[in-house]
Amino acid sequence: MSLRINHNLAALNAHRNLVMTNENLSKSMQRLSSGYRINQGADDPAGLVISEQFRAQIAGLNRAVDNSEGSINMIQTAEGALTEINALLVSMRELAIHAANEGFNDADQLAADQAEIKNALETIDRIAANTQFGTKKLLDGTKENVATINGSNTSLMTIKSSNLSTGIHYVSAVKTSDPSATLNSTSAGFALAGTGTDGDPVNLAEQIYAINVVQASDVASKTSTTGIDIVDDFGNGISFAGTALQAVMGSVAMVAATGQATYTFNVNYQENGGAPTGLISLNVTMASAGTSAQFATDFNTALTGTDLEGKVIASAVGGVFKVQSVNTGADSSLAFEAVTALGTDGSTTNNNQLSTVVAGDSRGVSDNRLSIERLSASTGTAVTTAFTLGAGEQTTMAGLVTLLNTGVATAVGDVSGTTTSVKDMVLALEGTNQVKLSMRDGGSTYKFRLTTADATTGAATNVLNLVKDAAAVFNTGQDAIVTLDGHANSVDKIDYDASQAYTWYSAASGDADRGSVSVNVVNNEAGMAVGSYLLDVTATKFSVGVDGGTSVAFTAGEWGTVYNSDRSESITLKYGLASTGGSESITNTDQSLVFQIGANVGQTTKISLRNMTSTSLGKNLTGNLFANLSTIDVTTAQGAQDAQSVVDAAMNEVSTTRGTLGSFQKHTLESNLRNLRVAAQNLTASESMIRDTDMAKEMANFSMNQILVQAGTAMLAQANQIPQIVLQLF
Numbered sequence: 116m117s118l119r120i121n122h123n124l125a126a127l128n129a130h131r132n133l134v135m136t137n138e139n140l141s142k143s144m145q146r147l148s149s150g151y152r153i154n155q156g157a158d159d160p161a162g163l164v165i166s167e168q169f170r171a172q173i174a175g176l177n178r179a180v181d182n183s184e185g186s187i188n189m190i191q192t193a194e195g196a197l198t199e200i201n202a203l204l205v206s207m208r209e210l211a212i213h214a215a216n217e218g219f220n221d222a223d224q225l226a227a228d229q230a231e232i233k234n235a236l237e238t239i240d241r242i243a244a245n246t247q248f249g250t251k252k253l254l255d256g257t258k259e260n261v262a263t264i265n266g267s268n269t270s271l272m273t274i275k276s277s278n279l280s281t282g283i284h285y286v287s288a289v290k291t292s293d294p295s296a297t298l299n300s301t302s303a304g305f306a307l308a309g310t311g312t313d314g315d316p317v318n319l320a321e322q323i324y325a326i327n328v329v330q331a332s333d334v335a336s337k338t339s340t341t342g343i344d345i346v347d348d349f350g351n352g353i354s355f356a357g358t359a360l361q362a363v364m365g366s367v368a369m370v371a372a373t374g375q376a377t378y379t380f381n382v383n384y385q386e387n388g389g390a391p392t393g394l395i396s397l398n399v400t401m402a403s404a405g406t407s408a409q410f411a412t413d414f415n416t417a418l419t420g421t422d423l424e425g426k427v428i429a430s431a432v433g434g435v436f437k438v439q440s441v442n443t444g445a446d447s448s449l450a451f452e453a454v455t456a457l458g459t460d461g462s463t464t465n466n467n468q469l470s471t472v473v474a475g476d477s478r479g480v481s482d483n484r485l486s487i488e489r490l491s492a493s494t495g496t497a498v499t500t501a502f503t504l505g506a507g508e509q510t511t512m513a514g515l516v517t518l519l520n521t522g523v524a525t526a527v528g529d530v531s532g533t534t535t536s537v538k539d540m541v542l543a544l545e546g547t548n549q550v551k552l553s554m555r556d557g558g559s560t561y562k563f564r565l566t567t568a569d570a571t572t573g574a575a576t577n578v579l580n581l582v583k584d585a586a587a588v589f590n591t592g593q594d595a596i597v598t599l600d601g602h603a604n605s606v607d608k609i610d611y612d613a614s615q616a617y618t619w620y621s622a623a624s625g626d627a628d629r630g631s632v633s634v635n636v637v638n639n640e641a642g643m644a645v646g647s648y649l650l651d652v653t654a655t656k657f658s659v660g661v662d663g664g665t666s667v668a669f670t671a672g673e674w675g676t677v678y679n680s681d682r683s684e685s686i687t688l689k690y691g692l693a694s695t696g697g698s699e700s701i702t703n704t705d706q707s708l709v710f711q712i713g714a715n716v717g718q719t720t721k722i723s724l725r726n727m728t729s730t731s732l733g734k735n736l737t738g739n740l741f742a743n744l745s746t747i748d749v750t751t752a753q754g755a756q757d758a759q760s761v762v763d764a765a766m767n768e769v770s771t772t773r774g775t776l777g778s779f780q781k782h783t784l785e786s787n788l789r790n791l792r793v794a795a796q797n798l799t800a801s802e803s804m805i806r807d808t809d810m811a812k813e814m815a816n817f818s819m820n821q822i823l824v825q826a827g828t829a830m831l832a833q834a835n836q837i838p839q840i841v842l843q844l845f
Contacts, residue, residue, distance in 0.1 A: 120841050126834035133827030140820035146808040147817055153806045162805045169802035175714025176795035183788040186710045189248040190780045193724060196246040196254055197773045200727060203235045204766045211758040214749035225750045236729045236745055243727040256726030260707050262686065265700040271691030272699055273735065275674055276725065278685045279703040284662050286677070286686065288669065290696040292656040294319070296632055299649040304642070308616055309633040318692040319621065319630035320672040320737065321654035325647060330596035332557035332609050332642035337565055337590055339580035342548035344388030345512055347448040351478035352510035354445060359573020360480040364427070364438040364449040381452040384426055386442060392422045394452065407431035414438065440479060444573030450476030481578040487540065490562040490589060499566065504575060516544050550579055554592065557609035557642040562589035595643040599632065609642050628737045630692065657696050661686055712787050722779045725772055732765035
């Protein structure tokens, strides 16, 4: 072997290995004492990078866990307040139901109910204003996502809630179908009109409405005040002529008398349908040289003190003697038996002096004019028409009505209803012995009055027992009253010649919820009868999208939710019942509560808390007296009913918000919290595998390095002895 003293290679080798072993032993001792496998970058550069990333994630996860736990406490604070608001609403609903018991409550009870409701409303507002978590208010509307419509809102859109990000957004509604309606009956006296004869419903929600005819239509008419004496007790019917005539008993030329004689007249009389007087004997003495005028005077003298006085009268003109009723017209009748003439000696030898007078009976003749003044529906001017009644004796009511209608047809047109320029009138049999003069259109549009000026008993109006109208009085028909969803509509014209177009409304003019439907009141001489019908309305349909997202089917008047393209944002809205669609620009201000629930950037969630003040609850109710919860008043029956609807809507809104908060807590915060804890645990385990010391393994390594140090030291000592061997050579 070579022996050198300047370079002891064995010692150098032993020293090198000893140094390395010492370093390994030092690292092993550091790992064992710190518990970490990586104490500096040189221990495991890649592992250090990974473990530091894990450490950041773990720290973020642990903080996210804390965030979620704190957020749950905040949500529970808000829900606790909502629970109390809901309890107040339940109490208010109970009070409204009590107040609705109108038959039982007095004014003091209703006032007490209203006072308690007022106190509950104040408490709700106080809870909404003061509920806070730390200094952050939760239910006063400052944490609500606010969306406002830019422009004039021509699409009639209403926003209920928004989950859009802050900024400008665009909502577009394309109409896919028009509104329509159907009736459940085709025999109602009216039919749906408009485009496609579907009623063209406007501002009516999609549901079934009640249409009730609560008052039937009727025509403008006049009816005989009493029955008509069509045939008198002597078998005479009613006759009409140009001039009213008296009933005449006889009309004879006087025969020259050869001596004084007494004549006995047996007269029977009936007036105005009353009972006949029965035969009344009148003894009239005629001088031998008497004239017809003298005999008439003697006859009238004989009437004095009898039941015929003032009812019949004798007259003589140009040598003609006659007896007639005092009243002019067909309501006076006379009957008499053959005249008996007695001589002064009691004989009947002078019978031939008045032999031309024969037994018989007669009835007066009425005039044949009725004067009718009608108001024109279009111009409002009065038009007078004179009815000329046909001549001839009538002994039946049917014949009389036919005769009268012949005159009506001649004056104003065909009674069958074929004319439209002048509204027809008709005379019809009413009961068994009366007549009814009517316009041939139901309702109050057409009016007339009976203006016959002749007030004598011979006037046709008197014979028919029709009362003349005063100058300012017109006979008006009764309008039909039709309710749509409870609102009354008047049908003032049912034209027997043509259908008439109407628009029926569901609310009064000026009411924001006023809806309508178009109808035709059809040609129907029976008018409109009382009855109930069902109107089934289908509202307008739309296809609605926001910011280019998938379109959603909407029905006018109903709430719906539409999402953006990645479904990360949404908005809940509805379109008015009169909407035709369109596009709207929306400015959204997101005031939602934002929660960091993850370990990384952007791992957040948010929730908006709606305004829970009484002015913001129970809004947008159709057909309700109250605009919102704060305005309810139960001191009237209708108010108590509508208050129940408002409170129910408010309870639904509070319950929905509670459900939203509960869902957010359960499915977002608590679920995420469990996930965070699992992730933190797994990441910690992964970081531990990279960075922590395996103590058993490292202890074995430590023992090995310890032994190597001892061996290396010993060998270094031995190597240092090698140069001593060279001295032996000297």
